[in-house]
Amino acid sequence: MRLLVSRPELARAPYLVVLNGEQFDAWLLTYYGVIVAARLDEAGVGTSYGLRAIQYLDEWSGTVDATFVRLRDRLYSWGPEFTVYIRGIDNQHRYLVVTLNNLYRYLLAGETGKALSDTLDALVDYTRFHFRSEKRLFDKYGYPRAEGHRRQHRWLVEKVEAFMEKYRAGEERLTLEVLHFLADWVRNHILNSDHDFGEWFLEHNVPIVDPDS
Numbered sequence: 008m009r010l011l012v013s014r015p016e017l018a019r020a021p022y023l024v025v026l027n028g029e030q031f032d033a034w035l036l037t038y039y040g041v042i043v044a045a046r047l048d049e050a051g052v053g054t055s056y057g058l059r060a061i062q063y064l065d066e067w068s069g070t071v072d073a074t075f076v077r078l079r080d081r082l083y084s085w086g087p088e089f090t091v092y093i094r095g096i097d098n099q100h101r102y103l104v105v106t107l108n109n110l111y112r113y114l115l116a117g118e119t120g121k122a123l124s125d126t127l128d129a130l131v132d133y134t135r136f137h138f139r140s141e142k143r144l145f146d147k148y149g150y151p152r153a154e155g156h157r158r159q160h161r162w163l164v165e166k167v168e169a170f171m172e173k174y175r176a177g178e179e180r181l182t183l184e185v186l187h188f189l190a191d192w193v194r195n196h197i198l199n200s201d202h203d204f205g206e207w208f209l210e211h212n213v214p215i216v217d218p219d220s
């Protein structure tokens with residue numbers, strides 16, 4: 008089994024390795040060649056995780072079907088389609104996307120400690136700051152759909168606050184599912200709602216470069 012995870016391509020990206028044998032099914036999550044999570048379902052025995060599963064697979068010899076699924080190393084990148092034609096807001100969105108990607112990499116790398124929670128705290132704080140920046144723009148220039156837009160912001164903030172309360176109490180973990188939800192919300196919000204105010208400002212010739220100036 009050692010041979011199996013020492014395949015050279017595994018050193019170049021995150022991978023999900025799915026193993027199907029007669030006596031067991033298993034999956035391994037590898038992050039640039041290092042196994043960071045494992046699950047093993049042994050026929051007639053049950054399920055084990057982590058080190059126990061890795062140990063079993065390490066000692067096991069025989070044939071097994073292996074499928075290698077290369078995982079993306081980021082959720083998505085900020086591209087020109089994200090622009091709202093306001094440099095300061097674009098930069099804030101870029102920062103949000105970078106922070107979401109950092110969280111994604113931490114999760115893939117099996118990081119669950121301080122680095123992960125500090126980055127999550129930073130994302131939450133920055134999101135609030137960012138929403139305030141957009142609100143200031145709406146107030147200053149009279150964007151007509153501000154109320155509906157701010158309702159979307161509030162909806163997310165409430166959801167994130169409820170999650171963070173449980174997260175800090177140790178009742179909830181940041182999972183890929185939670186992160187995907189957050190990242191999808193951010194992307195859809197930028198591409199639709201934020202893009203809408205960007206176009207409105209553009210059409211009304213509002214000369215904004217930096218939202219905080």
Ligand SMILES: [Fe+2]
Nearest residue numbers: 137141197201
């Ligand atoms: Fe935004």
Ligand SMILES: [Fe+2]
Nearest residue numbers: 141196200201
């Ligand atoms: Fe927004």
